[in-house]
Amino acid sequence: MTINDENNTEPRDPFIIEMEPSDELTELVTSPPALLPGAAATEQQADPPAAADPEFDAYLAVVKLLIGGTIEGANELTKRLEQWEAAQRTAADAPPVGEINTNGDVARYLLVGMALSTTDGLRRQALKLVQASDVFWRMTGSATQPLVNNRLTGIIAGPIDRAIDRLALRGQKRVNDWIELGRTQEPNARRMARETYDNVFDEFIGLLAENQELADLVQKKSMGLATEAVDEFRSRTVSADALAEKLVRRILRRPMREELLGSSGGGQVTAEGE
């Protein structure tokens, strides 16, 4: 199997090795399912319940869900950003170019400009670096070719060379397996994330709307948290009261207040009519 697209007419990269997926990964690699929820609905594969499936791996499912959620979320965000940018470009009331009135304005514009140009520049530099490293490895490879092919050096370097080749082959095989696994599992993960989002949130909100006890519980929990926060803040101020008083009394060489520990019970006032 190859990672190159079948329709691709370009010469294949010599560094990519064609091979079959490894045994341990073969069972995970299945044909990619449809991405659209509609198409998914038509398939209706009638999956057995999770608990009934002996091969169900909760960890793997959660990881897949997380990956799918991340990819789907990023896609949604990108789509929205694209829409907003397009809307901004076509907007009639586009904001005018900023004015420079003070040195602060200059510094601000400088920072914004630097941030934008640095991001673009970094991207271009990264591409250049990749190209440069490719050229470097090709050149060094061709330069050392006579040495490696030499009979004398071949005796010494041959085993090492073969070992490195084997290592590279194994590494490349592993990389190819990962790529293949990613290719097949990514759509699955995305579908899972989308379905989770569509179903679970709807179910949860529906349950919340229907179940009065649950709604009360959520409300009570929120109220409880707010009360707890206020109580915590208040007790900190009570402690701060005692601390401030302690400091001042120490400076003035006055005795400490005993009532705070409740030993004497003095100082307590009860409002009338309670």
Add this chain to the structure above:
Amino acid sequence: MTQLSNPLPSLRGFYAGFVTRSIAFAIDLILIAVTQITILFLVRLLLDFFGLDQLARAIFEPTETTNVSVFITITRWVIAFIGSGFLFALYSISMWLLVDKTLGQALLGLRVLRTDGRPLTLGPAIRRVLGYYISFLALFLGFLWVLVDDRRQGWHDKIADTIVVYDWEARLGKRMREWLARRQAEREAPPPDIFSQG
């Protein structure tokens, strides 16, 4: 570390301290400032609406070129000081009379009472507000008096014969409790018998 042998009783009804009262006071001041700004904004809108925009500009946007009359100057002073003072007095007195606490004091769990435990009446409430100004004019000494007074009363409290108490199940924080317990244990421990040693 000294362990607390028994759970600490609540400080409900105990005299409230300086920090809590200061925070409550600051919250009240912020509320009054926000209210005043809102009122001024509405006044400005009303003046503009009735075609008195020149007057509005003279009061709210004074510049060197504006012809400042005595009337305008007095109006500004009224708005800046007397207005805010009046608003503060109105707010505090009405809240004390209605619910024994202002909003800031309610948030911090405080309650203002007379020294005999009865709720405030109009006389003590007015005296308390006037007492605030006296405490303020004495370089805040009247407020700081809370730190040294046995009943945690400021000058304004002394003038109005009032106290401020915790109106919730107030308890000290863990560290402060431990410190106080340690001090109490030290005080209650018998003195070392120096004569029986060697």
